[in-house]
Amino acid sequence: MIGRTLGQYYVDRILHDGSTCTLYVAQxxxxxxxxxxxxxxxxQAVDEEVKLRFLREARSAATLEHPNICSVFAMQQxxxxxxxxxxxxxxGQTLREKIDxxxxxxxxxxxxxxxxxxxxxxxxxxxxxxxxxxxxxIFIT
Numbered sequence: 273m274i275g276r277t278l279g280q281y282y283v284d285r286i287l288h289d290g291s292t293c294t295l296y297v298a299q300x301x302x303x304x305x306x307x308x309x310x311x312x313x314x315x316q317a318v319d320e321e322v323k324l325r326f327l328r329e330a331r332s333a334a335t336l337e338h339p340n341i342c343s344v345f346a347m348q349q350x351x352x353x354x355x356x357x358x359x360x361x362x363x364g365q366t367l368r369e370k371i372d373x374x375x376x377x378x379x380x381x382x383x384x385x386x387x388x389x390x391x392x393x394x395x396x397x398x399x400x401x402x403x404x405x406x407x408x409x410i411f412i413t
């Protein structure tokens with residue numbers, strides 16, 4: 273996947289390799305900015321239920337506009353059937369990295385908790401439930 277161009281996005285490197293999806297950092301060649309591309313792994317792409325869940329995730333996230341919720345710029349499928357969606361690339365670290373590094377002050381913990389609660393409240397008020405909330409999916413910029 274690295275070195276491949278998906279639409280206007282040049283795939284540069286792996287950000288995270290998970291069991292269902294892989295996240296890549298890519299360059300948006302039109303807007304000259306880094307983005308994250310979330311790709312459904314080949315092993316999962318054959319399961320129609322997994323594909324539908326992946327598409328539903330992208331569509332649900334795309335309906336939400338909140339400062340503490342990651343946006344979705346685009347959702348695409350290549351001619352060879354590869355499903356992916358495009359999100360902003362944030363500079364910083366995950367809450368897990370912050371915790372493991374021992375750099376989580378009480379002030380920061382309270383701030384993160386408040387922002388997560390606000391984001392979840394907003395999402396829930398729009399009928400969206402996050403199915404995988406964990407420190408690895410909370411990003412601190």
